[in-house]
Amino acid sequence: GAVVSQHPSWVICKSGTSVKIECRSLDFQATTMFWYRQFPKQSLMLMATSNEGSKATYEQGVEKDKFLINHASLTLSTLTVTSAHPEDSSFYICSARPGQGPGLADPSGEQYFGPGTRLTVT
């Protein structure tokens, strides 16, 4: 159980175009999903927290107009990289936590990660 999928697994796009990455929780509902970026041999860096039915919360230094996040349902969040540039090339990973949401007393618990999407901007 607790499977998270991402689509596509890899994408190559030209500079200036936009790319959409989907993250789905396949067998559970996720009020909250997270988007990370990982450069080679570096740690996962949280980009934003995606809340179903509301605006995403972006980490400091992440441009919300460039990285558009939509959490349309309890099982789907999308990340759109707009006007992509070569420096946006990275490994993008989403994660989800089953059933949790803001205001709960004990938010601890593992996150289930998707397999990642390798974005290459040429």
Place this chain on the structure above:
Amino acid sequence: SQKIEQNSEALNIQEGKTATLTCNYTNYSPAYLQWYRQDPGRGPVFLLLIRENEKEKRKERLKVTFDTTLKQSLFHITASQPADSATYLCALRGGGYNKLIFGAGTRLAVHP
């Protein structure tokens, strides 16, 4: 400033030995700490969670300790196998109500 530090050097060990990986943190007071495994080109996979009031936790060949005084967690793999070769990440809750902050990971290579 807040930091999570893991050994940046790869850990090379012989099959059958115990691998021990270290995670140190500063300027955090985490209620729990997690360990993940990441294979190249893949997302992390959750392994273990240990809470601040737990000294040790085990799962099959894995053991995690958590010393809140030393601000350190140790991750052990006993009877290591080549299939255990991967990067291991520690993560703890920092900032927002459920944000995980990750260390850079330690790459483990188990040689037959």
